[in-house]
Amino acid sequence: MVSRLVVTGAPGAGKSTLLETLAARGMAVEREVARSILQAPGGMEMRARRPQDFARAMLEAESAAYARAAMNCGATLFDRGFPDIAGFLKVEGLPVIDAVERACRDRRYTGPIFRAPPWREIYWQDEERIQDWDGAVASDAAICAAWRMYGYELIDLPLASADERADFVLRQQSN
Template sequence: MRRAVVTGAPGSGKSTLLAEVARRGFATGEEVARAILQAPGGMEMRAERATDFALAMLEAQRASWDRAGEGDAPILFDRGFADIVGFLRLEGLPVPPAIDAACRDYRYEGPVFHAPPWREIYRQDEERIQSWEEAVESDAAVLGAWRDYGYSPITLPFADPAARAGFVIERL
């Protein structure tokens, strides 16, 4: 089983890339934060109780991890455990022991792909509330968290979704 991840800046083309990879027959995991934000009370939890939001992401990420373990094909996740640490650091909050333990215990065997900030495609929406500057700060926090947990992210090229998907698939 090879679990791989796409991480990086908000609005940098991760979801579009994952859709293209899925269209080519590869398994993908959803972005758990966006699913939580879309649920009733999700935006309020993120704004008012950021640590609870992080713990909700942890539980959803664990469930996604467990579902992925049911097969033997590679799976490409939309973000991972270290992204939660990056979020907490950006918010200036401590990392709960359960989240730190998950980052140490649930190890991705496949590459961690980094989608860098991409100004030309960045757009805010109902869940992506960060300004461009905040998206860049978020990227730095998340990338630092992945490195702190021993990963060496591979930067994705600024390219159309088909070319990016080809880049990823060659490395899976």
């Protein structure tokens, strides 16, 4: 059975580090698609000047990741998912694109859906993570609201080391 789990939540809250830790333990993971788009030539400009095109690019990449997970017999943990794209559009003050709406409704994750809450002690900005602390908190609120709007329950990750968080995810997944 294909199992699709997600870690979502605040920017800079340790999601990527958690995925790296779980990948090292042998779990199949799909890395955050937005970051790879931002790192590509023109990605930052597209996010800043054409956020709807950025959302479409994220949708295309997330759709490919979602399809790849079907090839995996076990669980795949995603760094973000379709509702994150809807949350991004809300943060930008834009309506949710029909294709994103359909993906959120029709391409379901089987859970659990883990939330990495804002964590000030580890938050830092970089070239792709451009939100200040208040922006990161606002992004978390919009993203969580989007996940709930599409019928998902979120499980907060503990504010703990990556290894402790990985143990938490593995315990929750086996329940």
